[in-house]
Structures are given as structure tokens and as C-alpha cells.
Amino acid sequence: MDLKEVMAINLRRIRHGKQLTQEELADRSSLSARYIGAIERADVSASVTVLGQIAEALGVDPAELVTKSG
Template identity: 75%
Template sequence: MDLKEVMAVNLRRIRYDRNMTQEDLADLANLSARYIGAIERADVSASVTVLGQIADALEVEPGELVKLSDKAC
């Protein structure tokens, strides 16, 4: 699994855990919902700046978004 896919899985999981829609997250992160969807589908690679915006919006450390879970190994 590449880092883009890891971030996609983690982003979707954390967003679901917080009962947020893609639109909610996009508003908080000052991004478009379309872009959030593309990141969650691993269609695009998020820049470090965008990673930070999303982490801030989700109130997690940026590393949580790119951390490979033990289950995925």
C-alpha cells in the first residue's frame, strides 16, 4: 500500500469516527469537498500544507494521517 492509499484509509476512518461529512471537513480545512473526496479515493497526493490543514481540521497530529496501521501490514 503506498502512502497515498494509507492517507486515504486513515482520513476516511478518522472522518467517520468524528461523524463528519466530506463537506464538513472541507469547510473546516478551507478545501473543496471534491478535493477531500479525491484524497479519500487516493486519486491525488496531498501536499504537506494540505496534510496540515486536514490534520488541524480533524484535531489530530499530521502523522496520524500517514501512519500505517498494524492491520494493513
């Protein structure tokens, strides 16, 4: 599993755990909902800047988004 797939899985899990929609996360992170969806599907690779924006919007350490679990 590559890093963009790991981020996709972690992002979806954390977002659902915080009961946020893609639109709400997009608003909080100043990104588009379409882009959030593309990251969650592992269609695109997020830059470190975007990783930071998403982590801040979710209130988590950026490492949580890219660390393999299990």
C-alpha cells in the first residue's frame, strides 16, 4: 500500500470519527470538497502543505494521516 492510499484510509477514518462531511472538512481546511474526495479515493497525492491544512482542520498531528496502522 502506498502512502497516498494510507492517507486516504486514515483521512476517511478520522473524518468519520469526528462526524464531519467532506464539505465541512473542505470548509475548515480552505480546500474544495472535490479535492478532499479525490484525496480520500487516493486519486491525487496531497502536498505537505495540504496535509498540514487537513491535519489542522481535523485537530490531529499530520503524522496521524500518513502512519500505517495495524
